Amino acid sequence: MTGSHTLAETEARVSNRLSHMTLDFEAMAVTSNLFRAASAVRNHVERTVLADSGLSWTAFVVMWVTWIWEPAETREIAEEASISKATLTGVLTTLEKLGYAKRSRSSKDGRLVIVTLQPAGHKLMETLFPEFNRHEVEVVAAVPKSQRTVLADALRAITAKIEG
Amino acid sequence: MTGSHTLAETEARVSNRLSHMTLDFEAMAVTSNLFRAASAVRNHVERTVLADSGLSWTAFVVMWVTWIWEPAETREIAEEASISKATLTGVLTTLEKLGYAKRSRSSKDGRLVIVTLQPAGHKLMETLFPEFNRHEVEVVAAVPKSQRTVLADALRAITAKIEG
DNA sequence: TTGAGATTGTTCGGATACGAATAATATAAA
DNA sequence: TTTATATTATTCGTATCCGAACAATCTCAA
Numbered sequence A, B: 001m002t003g004s005h006t007l008a009e010t011e012a013r014v015s016n017r018l019s020h021m022t023l024d025f026e027a028m029a030v031t032s033n034l035f036r037a038a039s040a041v042r043n044h045v046e047r048t049v050l051a052d053s054g055l056s057w058t059a060f061v062v063m064w065v066t067w068i069w070e071p072a073e074t075r076e077i078a079e080e081a082s083i084s085k086a087t088l089t090g091v092l093t094t095l096e097k098l099g100y101a102k103r104s105r106s107s108k109d110g111r112l113v114i115v116t117l118q119p120a121g122h123k124l125m126e127t128l129f130p131e132f133n134r135h136e137v138e139v140v141a142a143v144p145k146s147q148r149t150v151l152a153d154a155l156r157a158i159t160a161k162i163e164g
Numbered sequence C: 001t002t003g004a005g006a007t008t009g010t011t012c013g014g015a016t017a018c019g020a021a022t023a024a025t026a027t028a029a030a
Numbered sequence D: 001t002t003t004a005t006a007t008t009a010t011t012c013g014t015a016t017c018c019g020a021a022c023a024a025t026c027t028c029a030a
Helices: A007-019 A025-049 A058-069 A073-083 A087-095 A119-140 A145-163 B007-016 B025-047 B056-068 B074-081 B085-097 B119-140 B144-164
Strands: A103-104 A113-118 B103-104 B111-118
Touching: A007 A025, A007 B056, A025 A119, A025 B025, A025 B119, A058 A073, A058 A087, A058 A103, A058 A113, A058 A119, A058 B007, A058 B025, A058 B074, A073 A087, A087 A103, A113 A119, A113 A145, A119 B025, A119 B119, A119 B144, A145 B025, A145 B119, A145 B144, B007 B025, B025 B056, B025 B119, B056 B074, B056 B085, B056 B103, B056 B111, B056 B119, B074 B085, B074 B111, B111 B119
Parallel strands: none
Antiparallel strands: A103 A113, B103 B111
């Protein structure tokens, strides 16, 4: 949320609006930066790495989870991708239309749907994922190596705190 | 992306898929945790703090930016909220429908649209934002105080690296 | 003054995104 | 066996979300 304005300027404005209240600007900064970073990474990757493949960020994540765990159950994919089952239904329809993935009923449990990748899906991921990882390396290069573990652990702690 | 599976398990699976390639698992972990954390915070806040108000996360951010900077130009709001102008058009329509915000033409430049909050919008933010900040404090409490500055700086560095 | 080029917000088309309701299937107890 | 309960993926309605195309407006050089 601190786009063209400086942090101090934003804090001064907020203080004016809520001068009678006690606010935690450190917590504000963490949340704000968390979303700006996630948004920036996502948009950048979608416009560079993923642009040619026609995959959205979410579609790529679903492809990745399926690729690693196939045959994968949809409930498992939704959990790993941090999206709802309803959203996954739509994304899988897109991926089937593109010829990258395929749905099938579980023979063990008729309620479950099993997802596997098509040959075109495997081929795509074998070139797309290394490229994706190279961009991840570039992004993380912005953080001093000595602080990367702290960063990853802090983010994991936040997720655990909420979901736990 | 590391939901029910352990990090080591995921890495082993990935290694199997790409045993012939060199991958940076540290970078993968940072990106993955970044998105899991952002998604968890967003969903949690939408289901608790924002649920009663009928605001989505994005609608709240737009309200917040407008509240701090009003009268605010739409291009400025879109930039601060990290959304496209097209998305902002839809969100503003929603906020006007709810009676929280109002659009008006700039008298200086006929291309610009100026946004201000309605009285109901001010009233909402005065109670909603402190509550929002309290949840931010709870979330950040998952990270040791000594590491919070490192976390915020690292996230800011990532955003700057991409957008710079 | 005028007209080409730039900037802005909106519209359009299509793809997420989610909660609630639903249909199909499985599981448990009676 | 039957029936109530639970679990699953899908459908539905609605709200983002974005890129591209568009119309309105501004700028500035000719």
